[in-house]
Structures are given as structure tokens and as C-alpha cells.
Amino acid sequence: MPTIGFAGLGFMGAGMAANILKAGHPLKVLAHRNRQPIDDLVAWGAEEASNAAALGAECDIVFLCVTGAPQVKALIDGDEGIRAGARNAGREGLVIVDCSTSEPTLTRELAASLSEDGITLIDAPLGGTPAQAETGELQAIVGADDATLERVRPVMETWAARIMHVGPVGAGHTMKLLNNFLAMGYGAIFAEALTIGAKAGITPQTFDSVIRGSRMDSGFYQTFFQYVLERDRNAHRFTLANAHKDTRYLASLAEAMNVDAGVAKAVRDLYASAESQGDGEKYVPELSDIVAARYHTSLGK
Template identity: 85%
Template structure:
């Protein structure tokens, strides 16, 4: 069986790596300051390595699940990066699978450069939640050539229930940005609608009584409103910093494609404003509280009499 490498053991990555390991693959995981997922995987049989170069020199397939394009580029092209390790071991045929939500332009650029060294880059960003990652029920949105996809499919099958091949390299990241634009756009719309409604005397409960079960209902709506109505922060664990990053990438892609995307810019700017005021680590549904507070509105929470 192929030796698998993994870098980026966050909320999604740890679940993916755990399912790869459970399927019987030899797994190398890159050391990180967040010890809990590393220690858990090592206890279950994974091997820890101290550099991305070791992943490149020892593995057949390396998965990346990190924040964005700068982190992907550093892991691949750094002095102790995956490319350097593969070159030192003459690792022709290495496949790198980028599960991050990254910039399609960077993905295509890296893929072209890596191909000169006999390394194939595929993009396979994720659809789903951390709970689905742990259960092996994610969706992979794959960009790259069909033959490489078939070669890595058995590994993808360990953590997915659906694999969608959407086009050449970079297409996966493009489709993921479009998907997240829709999701974060809904988040922005729900946020502003709640504040407008509250100012006009419409409570979140009244709002929900009309929307829930209607054509405007959705899985995203339900997890967003699980926070709004029940204050359950774990219902929708996607940070505002990541939302800003993804909408920023989408707005940049629109500009690159010569599309005057005013809605994309407006959505980006709303998430940027939350991160700029220090709320980047809060989750997307909490944007409803942040925006409401700017207008002296409180949604299902007592006013902060201490002025915090």
C-alpha cells in the first residue's frame, strides 16, 4: 500500500488522517505545535516527521490541509519543503493532494512548476464539517487529470462519500471558492436581515418561524440559526478569519477573470471588518451578534451592562 504523508491536522485534517490510518495505510504526519491530534495519531500507529522535506522523501502521496495559499506554497517550496525532499530522494511520481481552500492561480502555477520535477499536484478541497471528516463522510472536489485521480481514489475513498471531478488542476479550488462564496454570502445576508428585522420589531424567533421549512431553508441556515436561537457555538465551526480569506480569494479571482463582482466585494468587506476588529477566531454565525452590536441591537442575549 502507498505510504501517505499529511500536513495540517486541524479540525478537518485530523479526521481525514484518522480515516486514512484506520484503513491500514502507513501514515507520516508533520510535527506541529498543536500536539493533541499528532499524539493521538502517533498512539494509533502513525509516524511523526519533523519537516515537510521528510514527507516528500518518504511518501507516495502527501495530503495538505492548511489555511491557504501562503501555507501551501511554504510547505511545497520551502528550503525544507516537500519538493526539496522529493528531489533529494529522487521521488519521481510523488502526488501532492491539496485539500486546503486555496487560490486557483497559485495552484496552477505550483502544478506547472512541480511537473518539471515529476511531481503531480491535485487540488481536492473539502465539502462537509469536522464531524463528517471524523466519520469519513466528506465530499472531495477534485481538480487534476483523470488518471491520477484513479490512482489516488482508494485513499480518497477512506474519508469521502462523494468524489467530484470538476476539471483540470485548479478547478477544484475554483469550485470550492464559488461554493464558499454562496455560503458566506448567505451568512452575510442572514446577519444583516436579523439586524434590520430586530430594529423593525421582528425577533429571530419570528424570522425563523417564516424561513424554516420554506424554500429559503437549508443546511447552512439550520446550523447558522442553531447558534442564533440556541447559542450553540459548536453548530457551525468555521471561523470568520477563514471566511474572510475565502471571500478575499473569490473577489481576487473575479478581478482576474475581469468580472465586476460588487456583491463579492461587499461580502468580503463585511467579513474583513469582523476580523479587523479582532473577532477573526469567532465562528461565522457570531457575525450576527457582531453586526447587531454595531447598531445597538442584541439578538437572544442580554445587553452587556459593563460596556464590553
């Protein structure tokens, strides 16, 4: 079986890496801020890599699941990055699978430059929740050539219930940004609708009694309102800082495509304002409280 490397053991990555290990693949993992996931994986049989270069030198396939474009760039092209490790070891044929939500322009640029070193980069950003990462039920939105996808598919199937091939490298990140624009757009709309309703005497409970089960209901709606109604912070663990990052990337993509995306910019600006006031580590459903507080109202029971 190919030796797998994994960098980025956060909410999603920890569960993904655990499933790769459970399937019997030799696994090398790279530590970052939180030691608990890596200590658990090592206890279950994984090996800790000293740096990203070691992943490039010793692995056949390396998965990245980090915050965004700067972190991807650093892991690949840092002084002790994956490219340097593969190059120094004389290793060709390495495949890097970027599961982060990154910028499509950077993805295509890195893919082109890595190919000169015999390294293939594909993008496979994720759909789903940390709970689905643990149970192996994520979605992978893949930008890749057919041959590379088939090479990595058996490993991806250890953590993904659905693998969607949407085009060549960069297409996965493009589609993921569009998906997250829809999700974060709904989050912004829910937050403002709840505040307007509360100011007009419509409680969150009344709001939910009309929307739940209607055509406007969805999985995103349900986890968002699990926080609004039950105050369950863990129902939807996606930070406002990440929401701002993704909507910023989408607005930049729209600008590069010469699209004056007024809605995208408005959504981006709302998340940017939440992060700028120090709420970046709060989760997306908590935007409802942030917006309500700005208008001197409360949505809590």
C-alpha cells in the same frame, strides 16, 4: 499500500488523517500548532515526520489541509519543503493532494513547476463539517487528470463519501471558492437580515418560524441558526478569518476574470471588518451578533 503523508491536522484534517490510518495505510503526519491530534494519531500507529521534506522523501501521496495559499506554498517550496525532500531523495511519482481552500492561480503555477520534478499536484478542497471528516462523509471537489485521480481515489474514499471531478488542476479550488462565496454570502445576508428584523421588532425566533422548512431553508441555514437560537458555538466551526480569506480569494479571482463582482466585494468587506476589529477567531454564525452590536441591538435570548 502506498505510504501517505498528511500536513494540516486542524478541524478537518485530524478526522481525515484518522480515517486514512483506520483503513490500514502507513501514515506520516506533520505537526503544527496543536499537539493533541498528532499525539492521538501517533498513539494509533502513525509516524511523526520531522519536517515537510521528510514527507516528500518518504511518502507516495501527501495530503495538505492547511489555511490557504501562503501555507501551501511554504509547505511545498520552503527550504525544508516537500519539493526539496522529494528532489534530494531522487523520488519521482509523488502526488500532492491539496485539500486546502487556496488560490487557483497558485495551484496551476505550482502544478506546472512541480511537474518538472516528476511531482504531480492536484486540488481536492473539501465540502462538509469536522463531524463529517470524522465519520468519513466529506465531499471532495477535485481538479485533476483522470489517471491521477484514479490513483488517489482509494485513499480519498477513506474520508470522502462523494468525490466530484470538476475539471483539470485548479478547477477544484475555483469551484470551492464559488461554493464558499455562496455560503459566506448567505452568512452575511442572515446577519444583516436578523439585525434589520430585530430593529423592526422581529425576533430571531419569529424569523426562524417563517424560514425553517421553506425554500430558503438549507443545511447552512440550520447550523447558522443553531448558534443564533441555541447559542451553540460548535454548530458551525468555520472562523471569520477563514471566511474573509476565502471571500478575498474569490474577489481576486473575479478581478482576474475581468468581472466587476460588486456583491463579492461587499461580502468580503463585511468579513474583513469583523476580522479587523479582532473577531477573526469567532465562527461565522457569530457574525450575526457582531452586526447587531454595531446597531446597538442584541439577538440573544
